[in-house]
Amino acid sequence: MAEKIYIIDFGSQYTQLIARRVRELNVYCEIHPFNHLPVLDEEVKGVILSGSPHSVLDTESPYIDLYKYRGKLPLLGICYGAQLTAFESKGKVAPSEIREYGRANLSFIDQSCPLLENIKEGSQVWMSHGDTITDLPEKFKVIGSTESVQVAAYHIEGEQTFGLQFHPEVTHSTDGKEVLQNFVVKICGCSQSWTPDTFVDSTVKALKEQLGNDKVVMALSGGVDSSVAAILVHKAIGENLYCIFVDNGLLRKNEFESVLESYKHMGLNIKGVDAKDKFYDALRDVTDPEQKRKAIGRVFIEVFDEEAHKIKDVKWLGQGTIYPDIIESVSVKGPSATIKSHHNVGGLPDYMHLKVVEPLNTLFKDEVRRVGTSLQIDAAILGRHPFPGPGLGIRILGDINPEKVRILQEVDYIFIQGLKDHGLYDQVWQAGAILLPVQSVGVMGDERTYENVVSLRAVTSLDGMTADWCHLPYEFLAKISNDIINKVKGVNRVVYDISSKPPATIEWE
Template identity: 45%
Template structure:
């Protein structure tokens, strides 16, 4: 079985972020981890038994779009607050906390969105005591707390929020109307840090401690059994392999499956890069034909992911029998965003990741997922700590299903060749322009349509392709990259001239949300 939440946080004080539909819930968790406090996201309406079973040291109540007094508004189990844990409410979370403890929340005449001037009225408080009396904060609300809960002191105010922050340190009750987790609130990290300090949360979540905990957990899980790792060549599987090798050494065999859905020259690059920087045994498996057979006639993206996920497992099972004495454990580079997007707990399923919800019910492996509770930036830091080279640690993400989820509709060999060629040109020109370090992920999408064009005074009817490039920190949110038009013009000129089947190029300027980074 994969490592559980409890196993992931053994040895660390845990701060649970109760999510009430916030745009920034994952940002709160990341900021807490930046302060070296282990944090997870759980549904805000989770039963108290479930929340308390995780043995949290503190709770943060996230923001959300609802009004606390509206019918059907998200709420929380009253027993959660009765447990006496330190609690910080943010935006809607502050309003929910105030309402539950006897304060008053009301709709104000003037909503506050964006940069807002805040006045610290009581500089003697624990939450804001070391901060400037006048500062800028990021607001996003219409309702506000107009009267704090009995026993709580008002710390700060704005023009539209008479209770922009309140606290009762003796009871461990804290609330802020603004968003300390976003970079637009310059003193926001200080708010979170003060809360952690008052709550007595030990800040021991570091790359070194994560490695030590993961290595210990892997050793305990697998014992002296043989282990295989599905190595894709990306940073996630490479770091997962390095961690497991640190734990069990020669018990690990890495399996690299060339499923025919890789980018141009990628198989050779992966084998060369991994072989040069690891003494772990690597077995390469050529399996393009079997994967493409599974995808014949399949257009629906979730079905593609399911079939690819199952074929990976079947390929690994066969390879384990042949190369790893029938290994009973499979290592995967599953990350926390994969778990969240695939519908972990009560979360909505955004898309099934082939290595989470796309796995078959029947398989001959127990999963070893040492990165399951890490964000991407944390994985990169762990990789660097383990001594992996920059070319692996800083490699752009590439989905496990490969180009299959960048071809809209049925996957064919012809479409794969078109997409590989266009994608290689795009990435080459970005590298030539020195933009690789600024972009989180860049790739090309091939839609399932044809478009009319004209070349050499003749009508053409070829494929359009869509360029996609985003900036991000953890893939939970992303913004489209502002690429110079001259670069886009060079990319377009090369693609339409060098890839005969393509007659039109577009650039996707959708952020996440509302879109996702990948198209499927």
């Protein structure tokens, strides 16, 4: 990696957003928690200090030795980061008389300062802080103010250290992207050369060096992350990559066959394993959602381990781990600094004695898709909705059997295919059907029925952390409901879930 920006995380809800904004400028960056600081190297061009829910006035507030960076590299403090920088230089920080939260406008801008170059007075910014800087230390110069915040931005004369009491990373700060660009490009001197193509080239080269002639085994799911990771590894080691796709009996209709076929067209060395009966046996009479997940995970490990042992001299386990998984495991709020291992394949046990290779563990989901496009992976795979690891097992409420799976597969197929046929699929983050443990009275022809109820679920989201129910057209829902009831034996009622996350979750179990 030629150049990078370090983002020091003090626990802000916006930290990942800072990283996204920097990467949108084609500059690579990494997030590191304040209590696990990385070693500086030549590739680091600058440091950004994040915000925080804490106050610098609290005795237990997050703290780092700023002189690790000050005077050595360009430094930008955002909100808490700006307050900490001022406070540690004997400036005064005090609780705001009025909590400063929401939109504000810059009434004064020093455009001679490179951080705010080309930013015009009146520019809207987003404030979110309970404290404010009331007195600046010596050599700290105000470069931006709002009507109520005198020190909205500052620069330390004689060094490339800056502070902002607003959040340039959120869209409410209308010129925030330009402010960040001024910092990472003009001040830090980053070349904006980090693109999907350069990522592919550098990653394949690194994988060749890391893996040599070793064999790698991967579990594929048909999803975006594992598919892109597999193609990267395949480009590096070719036939030494062995892929396994397990049919747990809880996949979508025809998914096992179609995914296998698509992978073969991509040139991957893949083996499909039909293990439906083993999963059904393990799930017999199990109704508790957590117990279902554990049973599915346990059987997956057993099947995958058995298949992996059939390959001689395998040394590596390939995974589609992405950056948010890493961030979560080492975050300020996390329980430890231990990075999750094997999370994409249900938690493989240590007795497999495999080293882990994770070629996507520096990327966000949208970046993975862009890399997939650079690799010319089929758009149908890259645009695929997220699908839960336990599959339909957590969309069948109550116990699971092959007949219930058949019913839900048919319902799900009609719904998903309908979204595609009506041009709605790409407008939805995730969609699926849930088989409820409820039966209701119906009338078909002259006969009374007493059959199953299914719920349809479709949500819009950016990252799955929050989600809103999707406002699908009434005419579309009416047609899908009619098709399901007419074509799927065992269903006589369809409902639509209009719950958002929070308070509900996307999946029902």
